[in-house]
Amino acid sequence: MPYIDPDRETFARFRDLPTDKPIHMLNLIKLRAQARYEDGRKATGAEAYAAYGRESGPIFQRLGGRQVWIGNPELMLIGPAEEAWDIAFIAEYPTAQAFIDMLRDPVYREAVKHRTAAVADSRLLRLSPLAPGAMFGETR
Numbered sequence: 790m791p792y793i794d795p796d797r798e799t800f801a802r803f804r805d806l807p808t809d810k811p812i813h814m815l816n817l818i819k820l821r822a823q824a825r826y827e828d829g830r831k832a833t834g835a836e837a838y839a840a841y842g843r844e845s846g847p848i849f850q851r852l853g854g855r856q857v858w859i860g861n862p863e864l865m866l867i868g869p870a871e872e873a874w875d876i877a878f879i880a881e882y883p884t885a886q887a888f889i890d891m892l893r894d895p896v897y898r899e900a901v902k903h904r905t906a907a908v909a910d911s912r913l914l915r916l917s918p919l920a921p922g923a924m925f926g927e928t929r
Contacts, residue, residue, distance in 0.1 A: 811883055849891060881918070
């Protein structure tokens with residue numbers, strides 16, 4: 790089953806977590822070969838996702854968001870091989886409330902049509918940033 794948007798129950802749990810602290814959001818994105826726009830317009834998934842980035846980026850930045858890491862997924866070494874991702878990145882928000890505010894912004898809500906058209910499957914994992922230690926899984 791593909792995952793595109795959070796369900797109401799999960800989003801309610803997200804809102805119940807602290808909203809006044811910085812968060813990182815790990816994004817794993819699988820794009821459609823051809824975007825599926827409701828109005829029938831033609832674009833590749835990559836083109837539609839790029840449109841999403843162009844239109845939503847100013848809101849993301851205005852609210853204090855920034856991309857802190859991006860990588861090119863090459864091979865699922867451990868995990869289901871069918872979970873092959875096209876895009877992997879971590880977005881940082883100054884607070885969880887900033888993420889919620891982005892989702893509520895009318896310009897963002899219009900831009901998200903491109904994401905919906907572009908994405909075949911995705912994972913979005915909320916993370917609480919920690920200071921990394923010297924060893925795997927270690928924090929300072």
